[in-house]
Amino acid sequence: MKSFPPYRVQVVKEIPITTRQEREEALARAGYNMFDLPANMVTIDLLTDSGTGAVSAAQEAGAAAADRSYAGSDSWFRFKSALEDLTSFPHLFPVHQGRAAERILFSTALKPGQISLSNTHFDTTRANVELAGAQARDLPCPEAADLDSRDPFKGNIDLGALEETLSGPDGSRVGQVLITITNNGGGGQPVSMANLKAVRALCDRFGVPFFLDAARFAENSWLITQREEGYAGKTPKEVAQETFALADGFVASLKKDAIAPMGAAIGVRDENLAKQCEAILIATEGFRTYGGLGGHDLERVAQGLREVVDPNYLRNRAEETAHFARLINEAGVDIVQPAGVHGLYLNAGRLLQHMPPHGFPGHALACELYLAGGIRCAELGSLYLGTFDDEHNLITPAPFELVRLAIPRRTYTLAHLEYVADVLATIAKNPESVPEYRVTHAPQLLRHFNLKLRQVS
Numbered sequence: 001m002k003s004f005p006p007y008r009v010q011v012v013k014e015i016p017i018t019t020r021q022e023r024e025e026a027l028a029r030a031g032y033n034m035f036d037l038p039a040n041m042v043t044i045d046l047l048t049d050s051g052t053g054a055v056s057a058a059q060e061a062g063a064a065a066a067d068r069s070y071a072g073s074d075s076w077f078r079f080k081s082a083l084e085d086l087t088s089f090p091h092l093f094p095v096h097q098g099r100a101a102e103r104i105l106f107s108t109a110l111k112p113g114q115i116s117l118s119n120t121h122f123d124t125t126r127a128n129v130e131l132a133g134a135q136a137r138d139l140p141c142p143e144a145a146d147l148d149s150r151d152p153f154k155g156n157i158d159l160g161a162l163e164e165t166l167s168g169p170d171g172s173r174v175g176q177v178l179i180t181i182t183n184n185g186g187g188g189q190p191v192s193m194a195n196l197k198a199v200r201a202l203c204d205r206f207g208v209p210f211f212l213d214a215a216r217f218a219e220n221s222w223l224i225t226q227r228e229e230g231y232a233g234k235t236p237k238e239v240a241q242e243t244f245a246l247a248d249g250f251v252a253s254l255k256k257d258a259i260a261p262m263g264a265a266i267g268v269r270d271e272n273l274a275k276q277c278e279a280i281l282i283a284t285e286g287f288r289t290y291g292g293l294g295g296h297d298l299e300r301v302a303q304g305l306r307e308v309v310d311p312n313y314l315r316n317r318a319e320e321t322a323h324f325a326r327l328i329n330e331a332g333v334d335i336v337q338p339a340g341v342h343g344l345y346l347n348a349g350r351l352l353q354h355m356p357p358h359g360f361p362g363h364a365l366a367c368e369l370y371l372a373g374g375i376r377c378a379e380l381g382s383l384y385l386g387t388f389d390d391e392h393n394l395i396t397p398a399p400f401e402l403v404r405l406a407i408p409r410r411t412y413t414l415a416h417l418e419y420v421a422d423v424l425a426t427i428a429k430n431p432e433s434v435p436e437y438r439v440t441h442a443p444q445l446l447r448h449f450n451l452k453l454r455q456v457s
């Protein structure tokens with residue numbers, strides 16, 4: 001039987017409809033940088049699934065009744081109890097978003113000169129590891145390098161490489177192992193429970209703390225129930241509890257799987273570490289019972305955490321993404337296989353084979369989606385990951401030229417996704433007509449947010 005969303009639409013927001021000419025002008029004004037496009041010029045916004053989910057009536061009811069007390073508000077206790085329902089961490093802290101959680105945890109858990117090992121560090125995660133004076137090293141499993149492989153858990157860390165590093169000459173410098181679930185930087189692929197358990201065992205053997213970057217804990221749990229032996233009979237909530245129980249601590253942006261516009265959390269077991277995190281939290285974010293969030297944010301998170309583990313919701317969301325993936329494949333465009341849940345990663349390098357990496361095929365496809373259909377999405381290719389010389393020429397291309405279509409939670413209908421697939425099909429019929437791009441301005445720091453480019457006609 002086909003699944004359907006376990007909710008109906010009660011409040012809607014109009015989306016802008018624009019002409020091709022208006023889009024051409026808007027994109028040129030933005031210097032061909034998607035982050036500089038005003039949202040009122042975007043029809044379907046697939047730039048991110050962060051903070052873009054539709055809130056429920058129950059979330060808004062909680063927000064309306066929120067308690068804004070500075071210390072010990074009712075809203076804080078509801079936030080804490082929702083997290084305690086999923087995790088078993090004795091110390092939980094609210095923060096305003098994921099990167100603040102990273103900054104606080106890593107600046108206490110990591111010492112300068114140490115190494116953080118991960119399946120893949122997300123970009124802000126890597127930045128915060130480096131700001132703590134440590135080095136971020138990614139050890140994705142080998143299957144992740146084959147975009148077409150349908151291996152069910154391509155988000156796994158390479159256990160062999162992890163053991164080798166921990167027992168090798170750099171072993172004593174490893175300050176943490178951080179597993180990102182699902183692996184956002186690695187195609188949105190899930191991590192298996194077997195892999196998480198093996199990481200736990202290795203961390204025990206070598207005395208290294210094991211943390212989770214758990215922004216998409218519910219989607220990872222859902223994929224475990226669907227793909228891993230022995231988990232078919234478990235609920236996503238049970239799998240989430242089992243996942244969190246394995247770790248020494250976590251950071252989580254709650255703008256993803258808490259379906260909240262704003263919010264994040266830190267959880268740790270170690271009392272001493274908790275004390276240090278709390279001191280930085282209070283000094284830089286807010287008191288320990290609100291951490292930079294308003295009572296309404298705490299309430300939306302508390303309710304969102306209950307809604308997100310509903311198997312009917314997760315089943316339908318995963319099926320919509322899988323359906324979207326099939327439409328895209330029928331349109332003649334390859335994606336990173338197998339389809340995950342929160343987004344699809346288009347293989348732009350393969351679609352635009354005629355284009356050299358220094359023409360930025362991923363960015364070119366993203367621009368074309370906007371110009372042809374008002375669809376906004378982000379490049380994950382040489383523009384984002386490549387290295388450049390001082391004249392903005394590409395020196396080392398990224399291994400793959402990808403484009404991420406992130407799918408906001410509960411926000412778009414299947415008809416919207418079908419429209420996106422239609423626009424892609426039109427582009428795929430005539431890929432040679434897609435123009436190249438050149439970088440005209442690129443700052444050293446946070447390059448992809450602040451780039452300027454020009455079209456080569």
Ligand SMILES: *Cc1c(COP(=O)(O)O)cnc(C)c1O
Nearest residue numbers: 097098099122124184215253255
């Ligand atoms: C979004 C995200 C973050 C950062 O969270 P923000 O709330 O955007 O600051 C960290 N890690 C992963 C895996 C994410 O997806």
